[in-house]
Every structure is written in C-alpha cells, then in structure tokens.
Amino acid sequence: MNELIVIFIGMALINNFIIVRFLGLCPFFGVSKHLGSALSMGAAVTIVMTISALAAWLIEAYILIPFDIEYMYIVMFILVIATLVQIIELFIKKTNAQLYFAFGIYLPLITTNCAVLGITLINRIEGFSLSGSVVAALGAGAGFTLILAMMSGIREKLETANTPKSMRGLPVAFLIATLLGLAFSGFGGMI
C-alpha cells in the first residue's frame, strides 16, 4: 500500500509528465484555454492512460514474454493505445457532440501523445506489478490533469491583462510553462 502511494505521488507531482518529463505538451498548449475543456481533456487522457497501462501490462505478461517476442512491445502498445482512443472518440462523438468539436484535432492526437505511450514504456522500464502500473497511470493522468487545470486557470485570467500584442496566446503560454516548471522543480529529490 505504501509503495502504491509513493508511485502515485511520484508520477503525479515529483516526476510530473508535462512539467518535469516534458511529455504530452501538445494538448497542454492546445486545449488549455478554457477550464472546462482542459478538465475534459485531462479526464480523457487519464482514462486512456489507465486502460492502456492495464492492457499493456497484460499483453506484456501473457503474450510477449511467454512467446519470447519482447522486442515487439512498442508496436503492441501503440496498437492498444490507438484502439482505446478510437473507442473514446466514438463515445464522445455520440454522447457530447459539442465537446467533440471543442477538442477538435486534439482528441485523435491523444493516440500519438507521447505521455500515453510514455506511461506504458515507463511502467515497463520500472518493472511495476499490475497494481503498480495501474496506480502509476492514474497518478500520471492526475498530474496531467492538474497541470492542464492550472494552465487553463492562468490563461483565462491572462485574458483580462494587457499582454503585448506579439506575445499574446502561445508565446506567453510558453513563459508561463517555464515558471510552472521552475515551481515544480522544487519537488525534485523528495522521494
């Protein structure tokens, strides 16, 4: 139990995917303009991460290792992730069409999101057990959502400020990401 908590906090805060590992930056800059869509994107990525971490571990344990085809892991993981994103896309398109249009291209981009492939690879490298992998994925998703929420809150407030015209939008977002990175580096070495 202790170990699971350590894994969770490690993935969420200390080795945060966006701010410390620099994975999954595409939706970070693309969908972080409104709090609503940022939280929805965070939720979608968390779901994809968790289920793909689970499926990846099962495939690795019961298909790749027994048949001695470990080197196929990257292709298999990508297959799993693509399937999951396709399923989520179907769900979102049919149940909440407005959210689907709000995400735009960023929803299918979760397939190629390095954070999602990243969590499966990191689980493999760290050698986590099944529960460890799932908890790690949940932690990664939680950290991802947290950073997206913070960024969207800051960006919404930034709309009322007098940013120089050439810096509006993406440039100042990069500066904010830098400051967030500085802040989160304070967590370094905690575990």
Add this chain to the structure above:
Amino acid sequence: MIPIGALIGIGLVAGLIIYLVYIKVPQKVKGLEKTEELNAILPGTNCGACGKPGCFGYAQALTHDPDLVTKTPCALVLQDAERLEQLEKALGMTLDVEAMHKKALVHCNGNSETIYQYSGVDTCKGAAQLLSGYKRCPYACLGLEDCVKVCPVDAIFTDPEKKIVVVNREKCTGCGLCVAECPLNLIELVPADTKIAFLCSYKPLRDIPGREKCEYACTHCRKCFKACEDEAIEWDKAKAVPQIIQDKCTLCGKCIEVCEQHTLADFTKARKEAELVPTP
C-alpha cells in the same frame, strides 16, 4: 511467424472490440442532424452573445429547447431577414421580430473631470477597481474601450471630447456583449423603439450630482416632469430620477429642451459621430 501471428491476433481482437463498441453506441443521434441543420442557418460569427459557447452551442441548445429563440434570440439572425425566415421554417415557429429588437444604451453622458492619473492595466475592468474609476463620478464611463473591443459589429465608439463611449444605434444588433463587459454596469439593452433616453447613472440620493460630480448629470430639478404635456414622464420618488413611459411619448422634444444638464436625449437619432472620429 509467432510475432506476426501475435500482432495479427491482437489487431483482430482490438478491431472486434471497436466494432462491438460501434454497434452498441447509439447510431444516428437524432439531435445531431437537427443541430447541424440549425448550425448552417446561424451566422457562424461565434460571438457568444446568446450565452452559449459559439453558434454550434446555440444550435445544440435550440435542438433541445426551441423556445430558447424567443428567450435569448440570436441578435445577428434577428437583423437578417433571410436567415430569420430559414430559422422560422426549421423550428416550425413564427417569431414576433419587432418585439424582440433591442439596442444597447450607455447610461452616461458625462464629462466628469479626472481626479487622479491612472497608469495601471489599460482596461475599464482594471481602472474600475480603484475607487470606481479615475473620474469624479463613480458611475462615469471611463472610456477605456473594453466594450468597443468586444462589439462584433463595431457599433460602439469613443467620444474623444468627453471620453465616454457611445453606441451607434443603427449598427447595434442588441447582442448584449457590451452589457456584460462594462464593470460599472452602465450599458443597458433597451427596446429598439425607445424614444427618449435618460443618460445618467448616478445613484445616491442626497448628493446632487449635477453640482458636484459632473456638468451633465441629473440635478433632480424635475423640469422634465413638469414640461411633459403627454404625461409620459413620471417622477420615480425612490430613485429621484424621471421614469419615461415610451408608449405615451410623442417625441415633442420639450423635455430635452428644458433639461439644463442635457441628460435626456432623443434615442431615435443614431449617434453617427463615428464618421467624424478617425478610425484607428
């Protein structure tokens, strides 16, 4: 052989799962067709004045609740006869357009003097945080153009002498975006057939603004109330301001002549001074 087999096997299983999800999920969501039909009729400006996040959001809301078009109509559709007709046909409703037309009115005609030099965030919202603005009257328009920036049809402009904003009544579509922007709540949506506008927002009773806050404010002298022969002006004792009953007004103009503070104005004349102000 084995790796290829494993890959194909997992691929087939994945495909099967997707197919199962696809047939389980409701096929043609009936709402979406109607929504896309309505979305094609809407102007696509995505101004957000209706309160929904863009035209597609409004189309979705209309699909669920067609009555929304009378409660919060799309101001741009109201102005466009062709779109209006298409919308009426699509929703199966007839709309009483005349009753729904609204225009924005800035309730400030003042030339309040500046009491301090403001050099903070260059928006009305920022300036309004400090003592309700840098003019003597706390209900004065600051003229920092928050509303001007937000207007989707460029119907608001700044009067350079008095440093207040004025709405060009002809261009205004009554969408209401400026109403939400103003931090001092000076802008109001009034019916398009309003005849006389009262242009002062000063609220406290004991202070008589005309003598202290600005030269164009209401002094509660009641001359307009006495001058009106059609009984179209009533004196609101609680607020100590004239209340104009637009239906009885015949636009004789006596109240406007009699008011020494120039607080009443003829609303039917569109302020076209925008043509005199150079466009930036």
